[in-house]
Amino acid sequence: xxxxxxxxxxxxxxxxxxxxxxxxxxxxxxxxxxxxxxxxxxxxxxxxxxxxxxxxxxxxxxxxxxxxxxxxxxxxxxxxxxxxxxxxxxxxxxxxxxxxxxxxxxxxxxxxxxxxxxxxxxxxxxxxxxxxxxxxxxxxxxxxxxxxxxxxxxxxxxxxxxxxxxxxxxxxxxxxxxxxxxxxxxxxxxxxxxxxxxxxxxxxxxxxxxxxxxxxxxxxxxxxxxxxxxxxxxxxxxxxxxxxxxxxxxxxxxxxxxxxxxxxxxxxxxxxxxxxxxxxxxxxxxxxxxxxxxxxxxxxxxxxxxxxxxxxxxxxxxxxxxxxxxxxxxxxxxxxx
Amino acid sequence: xxxxxxxxxxxxxxxxxxxxxxxxxxxxxxxxxxxxxxxxxxxxxxxxxxxxxxxxxxxxxxxxxxxxxxxxxxxxxxxxxxxxxxxxxxxxxxxxxxxxxxxxxxxxxxxxxxxxxxxxxxxxxxxxxxxxxxxxxxxxxxxxxxxxxxxxxxxxxxxxxxxxxxxxxxxxxxxxxxxxxxxxxxxxxxxxxxxxxxxxxxxxxxxxxxxxxxxxxxxxxxxxxxxxxxxxxxxxxxxxxxxxxxxxxxxxxxxxxxxxxxxxxxxxxxxxxxxxxxxxxxxxxxxxxxxxxxxxxxxxxxxxxxxxxxxxxxxxxxxxxxxxxxxxxxxxxxxxx
DNA sequence: AGTTTCAGCACAACCCTTTGTGCAAAGGTA
DNA sequence: TACCTTTGCACAAAGGGTTGTGCTGAAACT
Numbered sequence: 001x002x003x004x005x006x007x008x009x010x011x012x013x014x015x016x017x018x019x020x021x022x023x024x025x026x027x028x029x030x031x032x033x034x035x036x037x038x039x040x041x042x043x044x045x046x047x048x049x050x051x052x053x054x055x056x057x058x059x060x061x062x063x064x065x066x067x068x069x070x071x072x073x074x075x076x077x078x079x080x081x082x083x084x085x086x087x088x089x090x091x092x093x094x095x096x097x098x099x100x101x102x103x104x105x106x107x108x109x110x111x112x113x114x115x116x117x118x119x120x121x122x123x124x125x126x127x128x129x130x131x132x133x134x135x136x137x138x139x140x141x142x143x144x145x146x147x148x149x150x151x152x153x154x155x156x157x158x159x160x161x162x163x164x165x166x167x168x169x170x171x172x173x174x175x176x177x178x179x180x181x182x183x184x185x186x187x188x189x190x191x192x193x194x195x196x197x198x199x200x201x202x203x204x205x206x207x208x209x210x211x212x213x214x215x216x217x218x219x220x221x222x223x224x225x226x227x228x229x230x231x232x233x234x235x236x237x238x239x240x241x242x243x244x245x246x247x248x249x250x251x252x253x254x255x256x257x258x259x260x261x262x263x264x265x266x267x268x269x270x271x272x273x274x275x276x277x278x279x280x281x282x283x284x285x286x287x288x289x290x291x292x293x294x295x296x297x298x299x300x301x302x303x304x305x306x307x308x309x310x311x312x313x314x315x316x317x318x319x320x321x322x323x324x325x326x327x328x329x330x331x332x333x334x335x336x337x
Numbered sequence: 338x339x340x341x342x343x344x345x346x347x348x349x350x351x352x353x354x355x356x357x358x359x360x361x362x363x364x365x366x367x368x369x370x371x372x373x374x375x376x377x378x379x380x381x382x383x384x385x386x387x388x389x390x391x392x393x394x395x396x397x398x399x400x401x402x403x404x405x406x407x408x409x410x411x412x413x414x415x416x417x418x419x420x421x422x423x424x425x426x427x428x429x430x431x432x433x434x435x436x437x438x439x440x441x442x443x444x445x446x447x448x449x450x451x452x453x454x455x456x457x458x459x460x461x462x463x464x465x466x467x468x469x470x471x472x473x474x475x476x477x478x479x480x481x482x483x484x485x486x487x488x489x490x491x492x493x494x495x496x497x498x499x500x501x502x503x504x505x506x507x508x509x510x511x512x513x514x515x516x517x518x519x520x521x522x523x524x525x526x527x528x529x530x531x532x533x534x535x536x537x538x539x540x541x542x543x544x545x546x547x548x549x550x551x552x553x554x555x556x557x558x559x560x561x562x563x564x565x566x567x568x569x570x571x572x573x574x575x576x577x578x579x580x581x582x583x584x585x586x587x588x589x590x591x592x593x594x595x596x597x598x599x600x601x602x603x604x605x606x607x608x609x610x611x612x613x614x615x616x617x618x619x620x621x622x623x624x625x626x627x628x629x630x631x632x633x634x635x636x637x638x639x640x641x642x643x644x645x646x647x648x649x650x651x652x653x654x655x656x657x658x659x660x661x662x663x664x665x666x667x668x669x670x671x672x673x674x
Numbered sequence: 675a676g677t678t679t680c681a682g683c684a685c686a687a688c689c690c691t692t693t694g695t696g697c698a699a700a701g702g703t704a
Numbered sequence: 705t706a707c708c709t710t711t712g713c714a715c716a717a718a719g720g721g722t723t724g725t726g727c728t729g730a731a732a733c734t
Contacts, residue, residue: 004398005456007689007690007691008690008691009689009690017713017714018713018714018715019690019691019692019714020691020692020693020713020714020715020716021712021713021714023691023692023693024692024693024713027692029693031711031712031713032712032713033711033712033713036712036713050454051690051691052395052456052689052690052691053400053454053455053456054391054394054395054400054456054689054690054691055395055689055690055691055692055719056690056691056692057391057719058389058391058392058395058689058690058691058718058719058720058721059690059691059692059718059719060691060692060719061341061719063390063391073416073419073420073423074413074416074417074420076411076413076416079410079411079413079416080411082410083410083411083437086410086435086437090436095434095455096434096435097432097433097434098423098433098435099427100420100423117387117390118390118432119342119389119390119391256623260622263625283623285597286593286620286623286624287623287624287625288600288624288625342720344719344720344721345720345721346719346720346721354683354684355683355684355685356684356720356721356722357683357684357685357686357721357722357723358682358683358684360720360721360722360723361683361722361723364722366723367681368681368682368683369682369683370681370682370683373682373683388720388721389719389720389721391719391720391721392689392719392720392721392722393720393721393722394689395688395689395690395691395719395720395721396688396689396720396721396722397689397721397722398689
């Protein structure tokens with residue numbers, strides 16, 4: 001005995017008036033007499049009527065849905081951003097549909113296609129690490145569907161985006177190391193085709209130059225952004241004839257990978273070597289000593305991305321903009337001599 | 338020059354046939370001649386036609402959407418479960434709409450109402466910690482909409498649910514402590530109105546009795562499930578005339594709270610005191626020594642919940658079932674003498 | 675050749691809502 | 705009284721898709 005959702009038709013037949021009368025009465029249309037309006041609204045409230053969103057969507061040609069694509073939705077970084085997006089979307093009566101690209105270009109492409117088929121009104125996404133070309137974004141751009149990129153961005157001349165000040169982040173860390181007296185500062189970098197990685201690497205070199213330290217290439221190692229790879233890169237650093245006394249990871253994963261390698265190497269932090277990188281408060285305070293880290297305003301990233309999305313939705317012809325959010329360096333035990 | 342999605346009507350007018358012909362041709366209906374079918378399908382492929390889901394939804398009276406309510410979507414535990422739900426939903430062509438109750442009964446109630454207005458076909462949820470009555474679930478049950486609860490469940494005689502073997506989890510931990518030679522085993526419990534907490538507490542006592550240790554009330558302390566509160570509870574334990582040599586936290590948060598208190602107290606793990614609790618691999622291996630922990634099959638919880646959901650969707654009259662998943666004790670450094 | 679049969683397509687209704695237009699009854703004015 | 709305006713509602717179309725039924729012309733039958 002499954003009760004179906006009730007429609008205007010049900011209300012209309014119960015009141016023995018036409019559907020259009022009911023519809024107008026619910027909107028206080030002047031064409032409808034006050035008595036009728038009252039009667040209709042009373043019944044609608046009693047029966048707990050709500051308009052069918054599908055019918056509305058069909059009529060208005062809008063689904064009230066935003067597609068969100070992230071490399072992975074389990075990581076706190078992304079889930080927190082999603083939470084920020086959802087917060088704004090909810091306020092505006094929109095829903096989000098989350099898809100994971102699992103850092104695969106192929107999957108990302110499928111996600112975009114799927115979401116377009118679902119008739120989302122636009123997409124907010126962070127690119128997969130494999131994504132170097134953007135043919136799958138063409139349909140969005142050509143059809144002027146709102147598209148907002150965050151964290152891992154591209155095509156910034158055509159697409160609005162939200163990023164953090166990556167260069168400044170690593171610069172802050174390196175300067176912090178220097179101020180604490182560390183002089184052999186190393187950096188574990190990542191896949192260099194990513195804009196974010198380039199920026200962070202630049203920030204590192206900028207600080208090195210700024211304080212007048214020698215630009216030693218051997219203190220700049222690369223990894224593929226996995227914990228294991230970062231750990232190996234760290235071990236490479238430790239085997240140097242003159243190993244670094246401070247190290248900064250290019251990402252959350254790289255930082256903790258380096259941390260593990262250092263522990264395995266039996267070195268004491270922060271005396272023999274200082275560590276800093278990217279981590280949220282919870283993770284930074286879980287390890288001993290607590291990790292000096294760059295805190296990303298994840299919720300705000302999501303909020304801004306959603307804000308830009310609605311801006312474009314309302315004004316598709318505006319020029320794309322880029323919002324740069326500032327990160328925060330939180331010094332903790334791992335780098336305080 | 339916003340190109341709209343194209344419809345059957347567009348295809349029909351381009352081929353100068355009726356809409357119904359196009360519709361049938363796309364489905365290989367025998368009424369349509371092979372040549373016409375070929376022609377239509379060719380054009381549809383060329384133009385990249387996909388049916389409008391709103392129109393289909395309106396027609397079939399199904400939205401292909403599942404509402405998902407969690408206390409918080411940022412925590413890995415829940416985001417991983419959501420990921421499992423999404424995985425199954427995607428396979429079946431369904432989308433999920435995620436709402437957060439923020440552990441508030443009021444918000445949870447609003448979430449349910451909102452989702453029902455959106456015409457989701459059912460809801461998969463974990464109850465907020467405030468939820469003790471279930472008037473907001475009545476509409477779901479009365480209208481026989483699929484409802485599946487996980488982790489924090491209730492009304493198991495009317496609603497399908499997925500839980501883990503909580504009692505067994507803590508029992509395993511306590512037995513593991515005993516086998517490692519620990520004899521003064523403590524437990525940091527939580528808000529006792531939660532079924533989950535009761536079960537875990539029971540598992541602890543069960544193991545204590547099983548191995549014949551004295552049932553010492555002072556080794557059983559309570560906290561309100563925050564890190565700080567758990568840390569305070571831990572400190573209380575450490576101040577005992579005969580402090581425990583092993584401690585188990587009732588939850589992820591409680592476990593790490595206890596860990597921090599022990600560190601602050603300057604005790605060495607696992608020699609002076611062993612620690613174990615609930616944590617995923619990433620967090621367990623982040624701390625030193627690595628934390629012995631109960632691993633929850635979060636992805637599977639989501640998968641099972643979704644499976645039960647579709648079972649009920651297809652067969653609403655079946656009796657509710659409860660799936661109990663087993664947890665896994667992963668011994669690590671924090672409890673190995 | 676006249677009738678039947680069937681292939682092959684068009685028409686119309688339905689799902690639910692909004693909204694422009696039509697229309698009848700009531701009121702007002704000359 | 706005859707005409708015009710206004711009130712208050714009904715009708716219909718549109719949005720995109722499916723599907724039962726109606727219609728037309730040609731092939732196959734007697």
